[in-house]
Amino acid sequence: MAKRESNVDRVYEALRRMAADFAFKPDQRINESALSEVLGASRTPLREALNRLVAEGFLTFQNNRGFFCRPLTPSYIMDLYEARVAVECEATRLACTRASDEDIAALADYLNRMEPEYESATDPEELLSMDESFHARLAQLSGNSELQRILNNLNGRIRYIRLIDLKRLRDRAGGKAPGDISAHRQIVEGIATRNTEAAVSAMRSHIEKRREEATEAVRIAFSQLYVPDE
């Protein structure tokens, strides 16, 4: 009765996570037979899942050579951040004119409830999940599912770098978690007062602040990915 999720879906989810985490190294060739054994499925459903990930930009594909992990370069990451600016700023703009007072209040409330965890969290993974969750909720306020869909895709591909960025900020701040909750508040405040320009520009600078560190984060990413342990 509970055959809700197919094999392809399961394989897809696993692969998406692996690709997001760069369990495949940048540009690494993926061996289908080996991978299908690891995932406990034959090559047919595996290749279907791989094709989805190619279409989503997590992997690339070359004829007669198979599937490869996406590359990891500063300019690629900058592009993703810029695309996030495009999507999230427009989502913010739409939320300003479209979201109900109740929905905005709910988001503000979410932020308040999260604050303790936000402040006390030491695990960057956890912190990032909360941050992504906030941005996803905000995108929901736009009422536009395409923007939500695109944002979700961008977030998946940029996640690894953002995680590194958070770790870096934490280490710099001497172990204190760098949850940028005040920037989030500022954005929600702008939406709540229907001050579109304020909200959008707060969102823009919030994202661009991170974008500027992309090059450095990519450098760190490479040193992590290609160093034997830890």
Place this chain on the structure above:
Amino acid sequence: MAKRESNVDRVYEALRRMAADFAFKPDQRINESALSEVLGASRTPLREALNRLVAEGFLTFQNNRGFFCRPLTPSYIMDLYEARVAVECEATRLACTRASDEDIAALADYLNRMEPEYESATDPEELLSMDESFHARLAQLSGNSELQRILNNLNGRIRYIRLIDLKRLRDRAGGKAPGDISAHRQIVEGIATRNTEAAVSAMRSHIEKRREEATEAVRIAFSQLYVPDE
């Protein structure tokens, strides 16, 4: 030596075109065996192509029920137009600060060269191709390949409706082609003078003008899709 394109690629291209044109009716279930015969390939490569199109939002998928054409509703089309606004406005913004004078001049030149064709074209299909081409070139000026990629995807899914929109404008104008070349000029002018706000707002209103007609265009789309002939 010329085995550059695989079977999957060929099938994918054919299906993308079919899906874009609503050769599959909205929400229609797709029969794999029948389709694989039409396309001259077995179900294995067919399903790989179908999975790509699901990931790109051209089709949907349900477990154990297979593939379906994407739905066609006013709100879905509005979402696509809004996403276009997000992407193209940010691309315009980036182009303003980033594109070289030469590249901008080349785009202006392209517009000039196109003008005669633009004015004389009677075929909406042709007109739309030129319009898409202009927007794609502009997106190139942003130097951001993610934005280009997203735009290309959105354009594919919205194409059918834009075509109807153009036909409608033409019929209203008594057969004269409604190429909105002056709006394009205005955008390029803004970029050339590095007047970001002017360029972006020209782009925004250019796209939103069309968005407002989405509901009506969808209505017409349905009547076209479900009427026996013509």
Place this chain on the structure above:
DNA sequence: CGTTTCAATATTGTATGCAGCTTCGAATTC
């Protein structure tokens, strides 16, 4: 009549096999 049941039919999900292309490395040449 409208509903329900259930077996026949159709369709999808996945494993497997093999042809053809790519890769790798040892032997060969310069």
Place this chain on the structure above:
DNA sequence: GAATTCGAAGCTGCATACAATATTGAAACG
């Protein structure tokens, strides 16, 4: 030694087969 050739091994591309699931429609029931 470095470059090249070429055959063996490995991998991908695709067709096919069959199991699992969904759909259909006719018969039975209310």
